[in-house]
Amino acid sequence: MSEPAKDRRKERLDRGIKVRTDGIYAISHWTEIAYLLTPRLLFIVGLLLAPVILIPFPYWQRVLSIVCIFALLAISFDFLANYVGLVSLGGALYMGVGGYSAALLNSHFGLPPLVTVPVSTVLGGAICTVLLLPCLPLRGVYFAIVSLMFPLLAGRIIEALDVFGGTDGIMGVDGFSSGWVEQYVLICSVLAAVFILRRMVSEDVGLVFTGVKDNDQAVKASGINITTYKAFGVFISSMLGCLGGACLAHIYMWAGISQFALDFSIIPIAATVVGGGGTLIGSVIGCIILVPISEFLRDFGTLRIAVYAIILTAFIVFKSEGIMMYGTRKYEQFERWVRI
Amino acid sequence: MEIIIYGIINSVTLALMALGFTLVYGVSRLPNFAHGALYVLTGYVAWMLMYRVGLYYPIAMVLSLIITGLVGAAMYQFVLVRIRGMAISEIIASYAIGLAILEGLRWGGLKGGTITLPPFVDGSIELIGVSVDYQRLIVVLIGVLLVGLLWLFVNRTKLGLALKGMAQDERAAMTLGIDSDYMAVVAMALGSVLAGIAALVLFPLGSIVVESGYNVLIMAVAVCIVGGLGSWNGAILAAFIIGFAQILTQVYLGAHYQVVVALVAIIVTLISRPSGLFGRQKELEERV
Amino acid sequence: MNQEPLLVVEGVSKAFGGVLALSAVDLKVYPGDILGIIGPNGSGKTTLVNSITGFIQVDRGKILFKGRDITNMKPHKIADMGLTRTFQVMRPYYSLPAFKNLIVPLFSPRARRTGGWRGGGKMGSRDTVAVDILEEIGFERDSYIPYKTASALPTGYLKRLELARCLALRPEIIICDEVLSGLSMSEMASMVPLMEKLQMEGITLVMVEHRLRELFRIANKVVVLNFGCKIAEGSSDEVMESKEVKEAYFGSEEEVFSYV
């Protein structure tokens, strides 16, 4: 792309095929159908096949699981931030609560992973919602800061009170029966989360969430209790995080204080920023990119974090729309220079 | 007795850590989450200049302050100015820059806690039966001096008044011919220098480690939130409240509850009194 | 009118910092009324609206709606009882089409209880109900206007959208915070009959206004506020004649006429 000159500007137009596929004509010809389905199928089939493709590289299968866990956290962040309007920097809280509840359910009550994961998802979601309930009236930065404090505090409290295994954590948690179960539980959860949430936000409930985010005064004046909806949003998002935490506990057969670690709060946010906020799929893509990068950079020690930080800053400052939005735009529109 | 003396020392330490943060936020509404990184950077640069380049201690200190100020200004000028007003982006971007500086330093060899700055005056003194080292007294002295100078600067100089104007109402200040971007750069540089001064007086008490960057950031944020973001009086008051609370918990409850105190203070303050101790009504509306 | 008043405000006071924004304001609104509240800038009109609808907490006094004490109740509960309001600063959900703006109120418990607009029951989806309401309020049904994104609508339509948002709740009272200000002459001309139509449909209106001429035409009672105090009450003519109003509000007679 050349330098913008003074006497011309860039014009963006929807592609013909995009316009055609907006309406009922979408099913009129295979090209239209393909236009609509290809990216979606690519995403779904790609994710579903990934474990199979990665059979020769068992280590990367495991990385895929981690990618999915971070993706769940990123979706949770994206949903809460861009659809409910609560920017939560405390993804690690969900992670920890989910991990601990799964580990406790498994080691104290002997429930198998396939039971503890859903139970701790719901239970953990409820616990997180109750914990965050007093903070819900806060907005913007203030909610962000308080939510950032929660995981730190939770870790400290477990440490100070020496409960749940103290600093050693809970060991001897059962693993998933096989790697396939682990991966497909996670992949299906990610896909389900993305598509259910994307559907939900375009339904009437989703409009209420948007309303709470855009203009909570008007929502209040419409006779809707915004705290209920915020709590509901937090519940959904913390359920996703707890699901990730529970899976992590079972993958590593262990839960400990470090599940409240800052990384679980920061990386999902970075992924969302890189992938494109407000698209839900974007945050998944962000994780697919960032987590492997982190693996490649492992040999460079702490430089990894510095590189991460620079990528993040660059995206936030220069390409704040994120990869997903950028991709969508390129897919749906073409650009040309026009004279003015 | 030692509770009072060390409470004061601890409080002034916290105030020093928080001063730069609250100045930047107060003037340009920019939560500078790279604060801790600038703190460590100053200490490291001063150490480098002293032991690797071989400059005199005072010269090294002044130079390192200048460098930190420039880094802060550059950070604003080249990165943060593009995302002014988007609070969350500001937090993430400044935190990321801080992270890059801190972890870059660690990668570049700042590890293990074996480097430190020498104290200004060595030794200790008995003060009403409590032994205190001179460096801590200097910390208190400089802290008080700095607050005084800052007050004079803000209330008596043209630049300071302009900054104060910005802090109160950015738009009105702009209509009065104050260049808000320039002022924000100045504030950022000044805030960085304040972080640097804190580093130079506090590092001789300990060793220069990357982790202290994170601690300083947490404490600065805690103090500023409890005091009401952007309010200088509030920050100082909050530094004393948290400072004494920490010393008291350390004496009566156990040192490992110290951080818990700060965190609980933040959460309780935000939930019960969102604008902080000294926040203004306008801000209250923003928050709730 | 010997009925029970629908809305009663008794001695409501509110101070911000040291400034008394409302001091012991009394008000009675009867069913079917169009009550006008006027007053110079900073006289506490919007504060009064905010107090009644629960958006701010009052310091003293009592507010009764349909005989129930609603003082300092949560805004959404008050709205749920049928007391709704518009906002002076319009903030529709800009990214949504106009009719989608109504989905939020239609989704509220009250709207669901009362079965949407007209006739009750499940009369089609919320979208159709929303378009119905917009038509009611003056959006041309078969035009593209109800489907346009809110950010592209002119002020007049945005004000109507605010009203429509209230109507979606099937309210008993709508408190209109300056729906007429900022409109062009023609827009205003069509707004006034709309208000009258709403009154005909049995909705009680409280109108907080700057535009005295139009207000006086439709209001059957006017209350004047100044510095947080009620200084006059009565029919529009009575208020116009009131000496306190002229002195406190209008200053001198010449200014009255230049203003009206």
Next chain:
Amino acid sequence: MKCKRKLVSMISVLLVLLLFPTFSALAAEPILIGSPLATAFLYGWDAEKAIKLAVEEINAAGGVKVGDEKRPFKVEVIDTRDLEPGVPVSEALLAVEKLIIEKKVPFLVGGPVRSEAALAAMPLIAKHKVVSILTTGALSPKYHEMVEQNPDKFKYLFRISGEAKWMVVGELIPCLQQIQKDFNLNRLFIMVQDVAHARNGGGILAKVMPTKGWTVLGDPVVFPTGATDFSMALLKAKKENAEVIIIWMDMPESAILLRQWHDMKVPALPFGTIIAAAEQPGFWKATDGKGEYCLANVVNAGNAPSKATPWTMKFVDAYEKKYGLEPEGYGTSSSYMAVYVLKDAIERAGSLDPDKVVDALKKTDLMGVYGRIRFNPKNNQVIPSLDPEEGAVGTVFQWQAGKRVVVFPPKIATGEILLPPWMKKKE
């Protein structure tokens, strides 16, 4: 909708994924040793240096004799990041998995360093039947207790470095007894970091010492990881006339504690059970010499110069020659030794089969850098002793005039404990 971009990125990620592992698969000839270590931190980097030193020496001498052929060692170090603040333990586990699954290492020597990471990695390592020798960091007795409880499952897990219980019962308490005898000191003050091994260790001391004629002043003072101000506790120690201060902290900030101790002239001998800062040769500089008279336990001999065995000084000199400074933290000599022990076991087993190597390891009896190395057959923990002829000896040294002088155990001591000038010897 969406995403040519997504396609491109996914394909490129896949491509990279496909290409990456092929690099490492090529070299099959050397015997791989995986070292999961927090390389950016003390207990990580020192262990890394020591392991590399040992591998270099072994390879220079011809390598490891497996059956008939001689094969060299090759180290794969991976950064576990487990000492970084804010990084979850799962990162370390992922690193261990990377070594096992991708690099296909049959042996692990080193970490994970942090106790909870080491503990969390146990099931994982056992699952893959990888022989692991823990050499640095984790001191938690829970490690070998777990092995003892589950000898079949965890039989692949060895620890060649010391553990907290022995350090307290076997070294610290006898050493304190000696101090009591020599200087007539008996008022003890305990400061620990808020991690499990330190709190447990502090608790044991507080319980045991009163029975040995000591007065323990209050409960152990617990400091959070990363604390930077210790003055309140020091003041308390001073006020209550403490005579020995036990410090158990594996964080670098403990250097601050000693500077404060010096500046306040607290008349008590600082005794670091684990005191990360004081273990390093750079400590003297870090405290401007204010850490003089500090005692520190570096777990195993050889981490400070001494004459425990003929090999000790050989190791210290070799390390100093290669890296320009004396061995650093408490994981150095043990990491070095672990490679030799592994070599010995492989040569005796004559194969790389994990079960055979485990059997050989269990029969290890080697005169090493820090004494006679044998593993307890019940729990695979190296057998400790105060006599280098009998087992692995520890080392307590004192900083004296810029040098680390070994003062305990008596058999390997190179000097006497000195009191700071502001402490008067009690009669």
